[in-house]
Amino acid sequence: MxxxxxxxxxxxxxxxxxxxxxxxxxxxxxxxxxxxxxxxxxxxxxxxxxxxxxxxxxxxxxxxxxxxxxxxxxxxxxxxxxxxxxARDCLLSGLSDEAALSRFDVTGAEHLDAAIGRGKGLILLGAHFGGYLAAMHWLIRRRVPLRMMLQRPRHVSEELTRWFNRAGTPDDPDGEARHPQSAFFLRRSMPAGEGVLRVLRARSALLEGLAVLIHGDVAWDSRCARPGRLLGRPVRVESAWADLAVVTGSPVLPIFCEHRRGGRFGLTIDPPRFLAPGGQQDAVDRYLARLDAAIAAAPAEAISHLLWPTDRLDRVAPRPSWDRSQVPRIPNPEAATG
Structure with a gap:
């Protein structure tokens, strides 16, 4: 020993x-x-x-x-x-909302405001690109009614940690005591059926008018994954967001955040897209092309895609063909009510 x-x-x-x-x-x-x-x-x-x-x-x-x-x-x-x-979002910790938000140069906030103004759900489609945790920080500081279906990040600011612990509980700082955030976190190894439960919870949150943040670049070998290409390589990425968009009619808004000098961030929210039934694979391809374009324009922001030790682009081998019958069906509330 x-x-x-x-x-x-x-x-x-x-x-x-x-x-x-x-x-x-x-x-x-x-x-x-x-x-x-x-x-x-x-x-x-x-x-x-x-x-x-x-x-x-x-x-x-x-x-x-x-x-x-x-x-x-x-x-x-x-x-x-x-x-x-x-450093993640840690240098934003302890600031007032006004001071923290002033560190962001935001393009496309009007798309988010318009989507929230519909009074219905929306999907924010993120990636492990640049200051992606600072983007989460901006969303919670702006009081976006939000849940995040992703693996829980560690070593983050006190504000983000507090939100992860309290969102959706009776201690929710925004009074949204529904859909606890803890029930949305993903793990690489979950018991059978747990992943489907997360997706169903996300569907319920969207139907009740909440925004749901999901990362679209996660290599994932499951029935909620679809094939695509990133950095010129074949990948299979988690794509439940595309099925949720179709089933709930929620718009999809890609969101990207870059580091800027002086402790600032450049946040971009793309215009919303509505997915038609059967358009999920095309949506995945479009999103990965958008991420490729972001990396091509700013390779210094692609640290996770280039350097993370999991080597995520190689670790999950593509299947030779895509069987759409393998995608788990998410109940459509309109069909159920006739």
Whole structure:
């Protein structure tokens, strides 16, 4: 039996980063803290092993996307984003709503406002791109009536943690004591039927007028997955959002968030799309093409797609053919009521 001489929490970088460095950076203000994060990212990228990995992944992505970016420029920009990406939304913690929201340059907020104004549900389709956790932070600070069907993120701001714990409970800060957020979280390994229950809960939330955030780039080998291409490679991605859009008639609004200098974020909400029955595969293809375009325009924001150790683009092999009968049927409330 081996004995660990130094406790694991002391040898991991995460406690030091999130409990010591991030709180210290918050006291510097957004511009100075962002400069420190950029410098730290470039320092981390000097590791020969990491530098080789970044170069190889960027080269593969450039070929797969048929992009024309300069490899040295893209590598330098991605290195500068490494620590920014790891900071997640933590540097927004402790700010007032007004101060936090002022750090975002938002394009397309009118699409979200119009969709909410319908008084019906809507699907926000996110991705693990850029400041995706900061986008969640913006949504909860803006008091969007929201649930999130995704794996619960860790090492996030106090505000996001509190929302994850309280949304939909009697302690809900917005008074929405219905559809507890805890019942929407996904896990890679769930008991049989649990995934379907999440989808049915999302359907109920949409029919009651809530927004539901789902990530459309998650490699997933299940009946709720469909084939597609990302970064020039075949993938199978979780696509329950497309079935929910058809069944509930909810519009789909893709949402993207990029890091900007000075501790700012650029948030883009695309115009809504309504899916017709049978249009789910086309919708998945369109979304992945939209994500490809975002990565081609800003490869430094694609840290998760290029560097995450799960190597998610290769790990789930595509099936040779797509059998639509394998997609679980989501009950249509209109059909049920005649």
């Amino acid at each position: 081996s004995v660990r001489l130094i406790p694991g929490h002391l040898t991991s970088w995460k406690p030091w980063y999130y409990r010591a460095l991030i709180p210290a950076l918050q006291r510097l203000g957004p511009e100075r803290s962002d400069s420190v994060l950029e410098a730290l990212g470039r320092l981390v990228a000097l590791s020969p092993r990491r530098a080789r990995k970044i170069t190889a992944r960027l080269a593969d992505a450039r070929e797969g996307l048929e992009a024309d970016w300069d490899l040295d420029t893209a590598r330098n920009a991605l290195a500068g984003n490494l620590a920014r990406f790891s």
